Amino acid sequence: MFYSTEEFSICMTMEYRILGKTREKISIIGLGTWQFGDAWGVKDYNVAKSIIEKAVELGVNFIDTAAVYGRGLSEEFIGKALKELNVRDEVFIATKLPGDFLSYEDVFRATEKCLKRLQVDVIDLMQVHWPPAWHNFPTYEYMRALEKLVDLGKIRYIGVSNFPVEMLESARNCLSKVDIVSNQIRYNVIERDAEKELIPYAEKNNITVLAWSPLAKGAVTGKYTPDNLPEFTDVRRTDPIFHPDNFKEVYRVVEVIKEVAEKYNKTPAQVSLNWLITSSRVVVPIPGAKRPEQVEDNVGAAGWRLSYEDWRRIEEASRNLRITRVVW
Ligand SMILES: NC(=O)c1ccc[n+]([C@@H]2O[C@H](COP(=O)([O-])OP(=O)(O)OC[C@H]3O[C@@H](n4cnc5c(N)ncnc54)[C@H](OP(=O)(O)O)[C@@H]3O)[C@@H](O)[C@H]2O)c1
Known part of the structure; x- marks a missing residue:
């Protein structure tokens, strides 16, 4: 462990980190x-509910969704499950407005729909899913609409x-x-471009x-494995990571991760x-x-730390990966 204990608090095995410059404690996983939706195929509400129930039971208090996931289905499942499980107050709900819904008026309209699907009076974190690439909405237009929604008590925080850094600065x-x-x-551990610019900026500015x-x-x-790739019936069908040429490279890192996992019994x-x-730390x-x-497996990533040497081993294995997105 090479972070001081002040940087995180540990509750049983789950750990919590502070969200941005707020005082909100969100689970580190x-x-x-x-x-929940067509992209990955969980369309049975009871399966979704069991996933949410397990997460909350294990101390996960941060649930991420988006208006576009299953065209509202993911938000609907979450709203229904949190209500049935009676755990709304234990969970921090983060949703997102797509880059297409960012005109001043649409920010209000889309947020009202999210509130309804989630069956809540206020959304904890409203995120802009992606910049309005081809619509040319000025940044100030949707940021002012979001700030107004904070003023009016419909969303608590903006993400x-x-x-990219330039747009984030402009939004701020x-x-x-x-x-x-x-x-x-x-x-x-394979796709690490965020380390070049985005993570240093976030660390300097206390942004999660x-x-x-x-x-x-x-x-x-x-x-x-290279001989056992996922069935390409979901979003992975077009993901370059799973292109056979790339996956051979990826798998070299996976082999190191597997060795380290065995050592830690993880x-x-x-x-x-x-x-x-x-x-x-952010x-x-x-x-x-x-x-x-x-969920249970993923939650087991909290409450312990890789040693410096093992962190480095994985870092070195993944640093010089030769993967390309130019696969067609
Ligand atoms: N903001 C954005 O633009 C954006 C983009 C993408 C995702 N997201 C958010 O990030 C979340 C996570 O990203 P993601 O869904 O793309 O990918 P991910 O979390 O990297 O991978 C999820 C998939 O890995 C498999 N899996 C999960 N836990 C596992 C375990 N312990 N052992 C073995 N397999 C396991 C499952 O698929 P199989 O069992 O089928 O292998 C699962 O569907 C999304 O749900 C979404 O909330 C946001």
Whole structure:
């Protein structure tokens, strides 16, 4: 362990980190719920409910969703489950507005729909899912709408997702009373571009980095090999990580992760997630799960730390990966 204990508090095995510059304690392992919908295939409400129930039982208090996940289905499942389980107050709900819903009026309209689907009076964290790439909404337009929603008590905090540093700075400059608390970006032991610019900026400015695809969509869990790739019926169909040429490279890192996992009596998924939280004090991975057992496994990434030597071993193995996105 090479972070001082002041940097995190430990409650049983779950640990909590402070969200941005707030006083909110969020679990160091969150729950991603893109899985609820067509993209990943969890369409049975009871399965979704069992995943949420297991997560809350194990101390996960941060649930990430988005208006686009299953076109509202993920939010609906979460709203219904939290109500039935009577745990709304134990959970910090983070959702997102797509880059297409960012005109001033649409921010209000879309937020009202999220509130309804989630069956809540207030959303804890509203994130801009991606910048409005081709719509040309000025940043100040949607940031002012979001700040107004904070004023009116409909959302508590504002976050962004997939924002480069320049846009994040510009978004922060458009806010007059509150600050951006988080940037949700892809970060896993294979895809580490966030380390170049985004994570240092977040560390300097106390902004939480919510790491999406922290398991590289399952690629680093050890269950897939170059001869046993996932069935391409879900979002992985077009993901370059699983292209056979790339996956051969990825698997060299997975083999190191597997060796380290054996040494600690942990699973490769736990080591992969632990590597992320050990790498930076502002990172909070939000792995997705298709079954409660996967939640249980992922939560086991908290409450311990890789040694410096083992962290380095994985770092070195992944640093010079030769993977390309130019696969067609
Ligand atoms: N902001 C954004 O633009 C953005 C983009 C992507 C995702 N996200 C968020 O980030 C969350 C996580 O990312 P993700 O879903 O792309 O990928 P991920 O968390 O890296 O991988 C999730 C997949 O890995 C497998 N898995 C999970 N836990 C496992 C375990 N312990 N052992 C073995 N396999 C396991 C499951 O699929 P199989 O069992 O089928 O292998 C699961 O669907 C999403 O749910 C979403 O909330 C946000």
